Amino acid sequence: MFSLFLYLLVTFLSGYFAIERIGLFSLRPLSTINIIHSLPFLAGLTGLFILVSFYILSNNRISGLRRWSYLVAMSLIISGLLVSYFTGFYVEVIITEGQGFYSGHDEYLSIYKGKFARPPEIGIKLEKLSPEFSKDSDEIKRLRGEFLYFRKGGGQTRIVITNRMPRLVNGMMFMIKGFGYSPRFVLKSKGGKVLFSSFVYMRLFPEGNEDFFRLLSPHTYYLRYYPSRTDKPFRLRIVRNKDIVFNDDIRLSEEVPFDNGVISFEEVRKWTRLLIIRDWGKIISVVGAILILLTLLPQKLALRKCKFL
Amino acid sequence: MKNIYASIVGIILACLTSFFIHENSLYNFRFHLGLYDGEAEERAIEDTLRLFNRHFATFFNTGGSLQGLNEFPAANLIKRRIFQEINNWRKNNSLLVYDRDVFKIEFIKLMDPVSAIALAKEVWFLNVQDIDTRRYISPVKAAPVKVRYFLKKIEKKWQVVEYEVFGEGDEVPPVNKGGF
Numbered sequence: 001m002f003s004l005f006l007y008l009l010v011t012f013l014s015g016y017f018a019i020e021r022i023g024l025f026s027l028r029p030l031s032t033i034n035i036i037h038s039l040p041f042l043a044g045l046t047g048l049f050i051l052v053s054f055y056i057l058s059n060n061r062i063s064g065l066r067r068w069s070y071l072v073a074m075s076l077i078i079s080g081l082l083v084s085y086f087t088g089f090y091v092e093v094i095i096t097e098g099q100g101f102y103s104g105h106d107e108y109l110s111i112y113k114g115k116f117a118r119p120p121e122i123g124i125k126l127e128k129l130s131p132e133f134s135k136d137s138d139e140i141k142r143l144r145g146e147f148l149y150f151r152k153g154g155g156q157t158r159i160v161i162t163n164r165m166p167r168l169v170n171g172m173m174f175m176i177k178g179f180g181y182s183p184r185f186v187l188k189s190k191g192g193k194v195l196f197s198s199f200v201y202m203r204l205f206p207e208g209n210e211d212f213f214r215l216l217s218p219h220t221y222y223l224r225y226y227p228s229r230t231d232k233p234f235r236l237r238i239v240r241n242k243d244i245v246f247n248d249d250i251r252l253s254e255e256v257p258f259d260n261g262v263i264s265f266e267e268v269r270k271w272t273r274l275l276i277i278r279d280w281g282k283i284i285s286v287v288g289a290i291l292i293l294l295t296l297l298p299q300k301l302a303l304r305k306c307k308f309l
Numbered sequence: 310m311k312n313i314y315a316s317i318v319g320i321i322l323a324c325l326t327s328f329f330i331h332e333n334s335l336y337n338f339r340f341h342l343g344l345y346d347g348e349a350e351e352r353a354i355e356d357t358l359r360l361f362n363r364h365f366a367t368f369f370n371t372g373g374s375l376q377g378l379n380e381f382p383a384a385n386l387i388k389r390r391i392f393q394e395i396n397n398w399r400k401n402n403s404l405l406v407y408d409r410d411v412f413k414i415e416f417i418k419l420m421d422p423v424s425a426i427a428l429a430k431e432v433w434f435l436n437v438q439d440i441d442t443r444r445y446i447s448p449v450k451a452a453p454v455k456v457r458y459f460l461k462k463i464e465k466k467w468q469v470v471e472y473e474v475f476g477e478g479d480e481v482p483p484v485n486k487g488g489f
Contacts, residue, residue: 004315011319012326019327024341025334026327027421040326203485210482212473218394222473224482239474241394242365242407243435243452247476 002055009048016040033112037085049078069295076288084281089117091276094201096182097269100125103276111275120172120278123150127158129270131179137228138206145176145272161274175275180205181225182271183234187215188255188262195261201271210235219245219259225268234265333422340422351417354425354460357382357467358414361458362431365391366407372399372440384461384470398437403446408434415455423462426484431456453477457484 020038023029035041056062056070090112093101101108103122113119125148132142143163148156152170159174161167166175181204186197202211204225212222217240224235232249238258239245245258255264328334339345364381368374373395381388398404411432419425431454437447459471475481 004311007312007315008319008322011316012323015320015323016326019323022341023337024324024327025338026331027337027423038330040330208482209485211485218390218397220474237474237476237479241391242431242433242454242456242474243405244454244474244476247479 002051005051006048009044009051013041013044013048016044033090036081037088037112042081042085045081046078049074066295069291073288073291073295076291077285078288080281080283080285080288082281083284084114084279086114086281087117088112088114088279088281089119089277090279091119093274093276094271095124095126095274096199096201096271097126097129099199101274120170120276121152122172122276124148124174124274125150126272126274129179129272131270140179140205143176143179143272145274147174171278171280173275173277173279175277176272177275178273180271181227181268183223183225183265183268185213185221186264186266188264190257190260190262192262197266199269217259217261221263223265227268233268236263236265238263337422340419345422347419350419350425354417354427354467355414357460357469358427358429358458359412361469362409362412366409366433368392369395369405369407372404382466382468384468387469387472399440402440403437404440405435405437410434410451411453425460425462425467427458427460428481429456429458430454455479455481457481 017035020026020030020035021032030038052074053071056067059067062070091103091108092111093108095101101122101124103119126145127148128146130144130146131140132144133139134141140163145161147159147161149159149169150156157169159167159169161174161176163176166173168174180202182199182201183204184197184199187195189195196215200213202213202223202225203209204211204223207226207228208224210222210224212220214220220239222237222239226233226235232251232254234250234252235248236250236256237244237247238256240259246256250256250265252268253264253266255262328338331337336345360380361382364377364383367377368381368391373392378388383391395404409431411430413430415428415430417425417427433452433454434449435452436445436449438445454477455475457473457475458469460467461470462468
């Protein structure tokens with residue numbers, strides 16, 4: 001009876017995970033974190049926990065210590081997942097060189113925030129981003145970000161995060177992913193008065209990629225950036241609804257007159273996606289998984305020894 | 310043998326759970342397996358784009374008449390940009406006239422059950438006119454463009470949520486991830 005339910009639950013969980021990961025019935029595939037935090041998956045896992053617990057408690061062949069280890073490990077995994085579901089905090093922000101990020105003050109794209117999650121107080125500033133490109137310059141081989149982390153009680157710490165190695169600070173995991181360029185535009189009136197100036201993060205990597213931005217007018221500014229070109233590194237196209245009002249290569253700081261304004265690009269910085277994760281539940285689950293391995297391992301080794309003998 | 314049956318039941322349960330928790334799961338399932346009427350969707354998208362361009366030109370040519378605004382298959386931000394420009398022209402007592410000459414769809418690609426991309430070659434004749442007398446203020450300018458439309462299916466109707474305009478000789482870059 002136990003094995004029947006065990007097979008049923010394990011195939012249900014793995015089948016459900018696979019179906020959602022492929023996206024067979026949904027619009028598009030779901031991310032792993034969304035599947036793990038979904039109600040059917042958590043319900044299935046809780047059912048598995050209850051089943052295994054009953055089996056272990058009622059099985060006299062399993063030694064007392066191992067029995068309790070299993071139970072503790074399973075409880076840790078399940079409670080870890082529940083803690084993660086209710087209090088997990090995953091955010092993603094785009095951060096440009098020289099830009100700071102302060103949680104609670106800035107708007108950020110929240111990937112996941114548990115029902116009872118309280119956003120942690122974070123102050124971090126990207127000082128320098130150093131990419132290492134592949135031979136054809138189309139991919140990032142390595143990305144190194146130098147950050148200033150502002151401590152809660154005052155003071156700051158310099159930390160380095162790479163795309164290969166996440167960094168643990170104050171119980172939070174910091175990761176960087178993705179790369180692009182943030183040009184700084186200056187919009188002036190025909191009379192030369194500065195109306196607006198700002199960095200705008202754009203998906204301009206690799207070379208030839210195009211992205212656009214809009215301000216308050218009906219214009220759309222399409223831009224491509226070619227860092228390898230020394231003379232005219234930008235390709236700019238300004239479109240007012242379906243009317244192209246400018247379309248040409250331009251230099252850095254070149255003033256482009258159009259309709260009732262003048263636009264120029266004064267400097268280019270780099271941006272990356274900073275992922276901040278605070279998930280105590282994940283740590284609890286990992287401890288549970290390690291405990292299960294530790295209790296299983298001696299048994300496996302013993303079996304192997306018996307075979308050799 | 311019993312364990313195999315239990316495994317089959319587990320997988321069926323997983324399928325049923327996934328089926329019932331998603332909206333339009335049958336349609337999504339058919340789409341992913343290619344068991345849908347792609348030609349009908351493409352026809353619907355083409356009709357949407359023709360309607361979009363007809364209304365687009367009419368709004369400009371009438372100086373912002375709101376007639377047809379409810380049928381205009383476009384996201385609110387697109388509507389806002391169109392009427393913002395029309396109002397700018399109106400402030401100068403003028404209007405920009407869009408006269409369509411060519412509209413040819415190069416391709417339509419369904420990205421998922423509710424998202425599609427279409428590329429069209431279009432030629433418009435543009436000129437600025439006095440709003441009262443319809444006197445030509447600017448010469449007629451031919452504007453050959455390539456337009457990449459991003460469409461979403463909302464309540465079973467396709468709608469333009471974004472469009473990118475390229476020059477006739479411009480290379481159309483790959484779709485950037487922020488398109489939709």
